[in-house]
Amino acid sequence: MRKNFGAKPWTYPQPVFIIATYDGEGNPDAMNAAWGGIDYDDRLNMCLSANHKTVENLLATKAFTVSMGTADQMVACDYVGIVSGKKVADKFAKAGFHAVKSEFVNAPLIEELPMAVECELVSYDPDTCHLVGRIVNVSADESVLDENGKIDPAKLRPITFDPVNNDYLVIGAKVGNAFKDGLQLK
Numbered sequence: 001m002r003k004n005f006g007a008k009p010w011t012y013p014q015p016v017f018i019i020a021t022y023d024g025e026g027n028p029d030a031m032n033a034a035w036g037g038i039d040y041d042d043r044l045n046m047c048l049s050a051n052h053k054t055v056e057n058l059l060a061t062k063a064f065t066v067s068m069g070t071a072d073q074m075v076a077c078d079y080v081g082i083v084s085g086k087k088v089a090d091k092f093a094k095a096g097f098h099a100v101k102s103e104f105v106n107a108p109l110i111e112e113l114p115m116a117v118e119c120e121l122v123s124y125d126p127d128t129c130h131l132v133g134r135i136v137n138v139s140a141d142e143s144v145l146d147e148n149g150k151i152d153p154a155k156l157r158p159i160t161f162d163p164v165n166n167d168y169l170v171i172g173a174k175v176g177n178a179f180k181d182g183l184q185l186k
Contacts, residue, residue: 009035013160016069016168017046018077020092020099020108020116021057028092028099028108029054032069032081034161044119044133050126053085062121063105064133067113071157071170076112078168104137114141115156 014034021029031054036046044066048055058064069077076095083091092099099108104118119133146152159168 008163010163012162013169013171014163016077016159016161018067018069018080018110018113019046019048019054019058020065020067020110021054021063022061022107023053023057024060027089028097029057029085030080030092030095030097030110031085032077034163036066039132042135043122044117044135046131046133047129048124048131049129050124055124055131058107058121058131059124061106063102063107063119064121065102065105065107065109065116065118066133067110067116068156068158069168070113071159071168073112074159074168077159102137102139109139114144115139115151115158 015036017033017036019031019033023029031048031052033046033048036044039045046066054064076097079095080091080097083094085091088094096112098111100111102109102118105120107118109116109118116139117135118137118139120136122132122134124131140151140156144151144155146155153171158171160171162169
């Protein structure tokens with residue numbers, strides 16, 4: 001038997017995305033967002049309300065990075081989600097983050113978060129809070145790569161947001177092989 005909860009914004013997993021931008025003076029800013037995902041091969045969609053400093057920055061610069069929140073940086077990732085850059089001017093530094101300018105977009109990479117999607121703004125609708133970014137590059141620190149040079153989730157340790165319990169969860173162990181295990185049923 002199922003229990004009905006009604007219309008809720010609940011899906012699993014919900015990635016913990018840390019969006020980073022520069023303001024008009026070149027100061028880095030970051031915020032935490034869980035509502036987003038890939039759309040097409042080169043599009044990332046997110047729901048970000050217009051009142052965020054980070055959103056104001058990306059509208060001005062037309063660029064942003066999206067880092068994957070990690071278990072190692074969970075406290076800092078949560079901090080940039082609960083503190084406003086409009087009230088705490090140096091929240092990026094207070095989180096313990098260090099910025100490195102992306103080679104591809106006018107936005108910072110966060111040294112402490114080893115994987116990022118680097119994007120140019122495609123569109124933003126302040127009425128629906130719908131943001132679309134074009135993926136220009138994906139970068140990952142060598143510390144999270146496997147012996148074949150691919151991103152290793154076990155080394156990255158990305159976290160997800162549990163919207164039902166307001167928890168952060170680390171991605172778990174491998175349970176199968178995509179595009180292969182289902183062939184057993186053919």
